[in-house]
Amino acid sequence: MISQLSWKIGGQQGEGVESTDRIFSTALNRLGYYLYGYRHFSSRIKGGHTNNKIRISTKPIRAISDDLDILVAFDQESIDLNAHELRKGGVVVADAKFSPSLPEGIDAKLFPVPITAIADELGTSLMKNMVASGASWALLGLPLEVFNKAVEEEFGRKGAAVVEKNVEAVKRGSDYVLELAGGPLEEFKLLPADGEQKLFMIGNDAMGLGALAAGCRFMPAYPITPASEVMEYLIKKLPKFGGTVIQTEDEIAAITMAIGANFGGARSMTASAGPGLSLMMEAIGLAGMTETPVVIVDTQRGGPSTGLPTKQEQSDINAMIYGTHGEIPKIVLAPSSIEECFYDMIEAFNLAERYQCPVIVLTDLQLSLGKQSCDMLDYSKVNIDRGKLVTNTPELEPNQLFKRYEFTEDGISPRVLPGEKYGIHHVTGVEHDETGRPSESAVNRKKMMDKRLGKLNNIQVTNPIHVDAPHDEADLLIVSMSSTGGTVDEARIRLEEQGVTTNHITVRLLYPFPSEQFAPYAEKAKKIVVLENNATAQLAAQIKLNLGYGDKIESVLKYDGNPFLPSIVYNACKELV
DSSP states (O other): OEEEEEEEEEETTTTSSHHHHHHHHHHHHTTTEEEEEEEEESSSSSEEEEEEEEEHHHHHOOOOOOOEEEEEEEEEEHHHGGGGGGGEEEEEEEGGOOOOOOOTTOEEEEEEEOOHHHHTTOGGGGHHHHHHHHHHHHHHTTTTTHHHHHHHHGGGGGHHHHHHHHHHHHHHHHHHHHHHTSSSSGGOOOOOOOOOOEEOHHOOOOOOOHHHHOOOEEEOOOOOOHHHHHHHHHHHHHGGGGGGEEEEHHHHHHHHHOOOOOTTTTEEEEEEOHHHHHHHHHHHHHHHHHTTTEEEEEEEBBBTTBBTTTSOOOHHHHHHHOSSOOOOOOOEOOSSSSHHHHHHHHHHHHHHHHHHHHEEEEHHHHHHHHHEEEEEGGGGGGGOOOOOOOOOOOOOOTTTOOOOOOOTTSSOOOOOOOTTTTOOOOOOOSSSTSSSBBBBOOOHHHHHHHHHHHTTHHHHHHHSEEEEEESSSSSSEEEEOGGGHHHHHHHHHHHHHHOOOOEEEEOOOEEEHHHHHHHHHHHHHHHHEESSSSSOHHHHHHHHHHHHOOOTEEEEOOSSSOOOHHHHHHHHHHHHH
């Protein structure tokens, strides 16, 4: 029996690949397995090759596997594009309709199953995804009743007759392949899972849930891949808590609505991807100038322009740090796991109000859309901090205005909500004095700039870097961000087996850069390897800018739209030793 296995399904977009993956993985989650999924999909609504890959394990996992055990193929293209991943002795379950064949040199078992024909016999070809699922599930020797329960959950809203038909499709696929293979494949039998309850979600859903727990009650947004699921999640959830989501006409409207809502006292956020964030930059500058808290999620994708909207990249780092004209205080967080997507959203809202500035939560497509297992969330950790929000302002003299932008020792001024007695003041995007009145005084200008920028001098953020440093002086200090952290950890196991000592830092606070926490590890490192999905080494540039160590830094870059695999990280690091 084996402790982990990799399964992939491929076909044309709109052919049921996504729903097959969803039901298959839901059933595995019910059994208590740890899962890590990744979607490769086209930017077209229908048509174009798509595939979903799931890694199944009895232990926690945070990376895509290098190889593949089972491939379910709805067309020959899926075999041609993905067969190279199959390990020796792997399996292909393919629709007999297209007379499937394996590419030359592929050592795998091919099981042609009349997937479409069986579905047609049951009344509709739409059920071919259930036939395929049943076939691959049966080869693993897993209990069919668990899978049928997942089918009931998926189709229950359509009525008992639809559920019954789909359950029958699963059974037909299972029976056919078991007869063809002579029973379940012993080499693919998984060890029993721990059976413990786990959450199974994408990063976007975790961020939506985190925003909800943080007290967010308004989200204006414009749909864009790969951020749309944040909005879709909150569309379903916010009304239950007295909140709402508005689909705006564009991203400019979305960010300005979010700023306005925060000014009015309602915690609000928006979410987008690179092109949308470009449109938001002027308004983000307004939030910085008016010291209005706002939370923005940027789910990175391939750029520039429309670029590769459905592919992996980490190329928005510079844009998120430097994108606004002029200079404002801002905070850029980068969660690296599903759990961090949840907890970091709560912290983002607290930081935005504590420091009265924009907070950008930066993810990437792999983390945003990759479905993963995670531990049950601890809601006792949720704490709401509204910063210097004043609710009982002292009485003012006649014609005196509230000093909303008062010069203070820590640079953070008292904040009031509209309607607060004795809290009246001006709000403007031009430079202003302590009461908000426009001012072009050179002396005031310098003091206001110093005040705003100084707010972050002593910023306190939970775990600005995540460190795994078992060696005092390692051969390599590997640095990563966002979704690549788990991939690095898996590659490190192989490196250590080869005698290469490694430490690992995942940077979680990109701006202001956590130099004080990072420096001791950089100082001791013989060589620093910075891993990132972009062409211009943006994360490495931040390290050089804030700390130096240019003579130690080596960059490993990948910008072809695909995520890092453990083997790629291992080979690249091995060459640098």
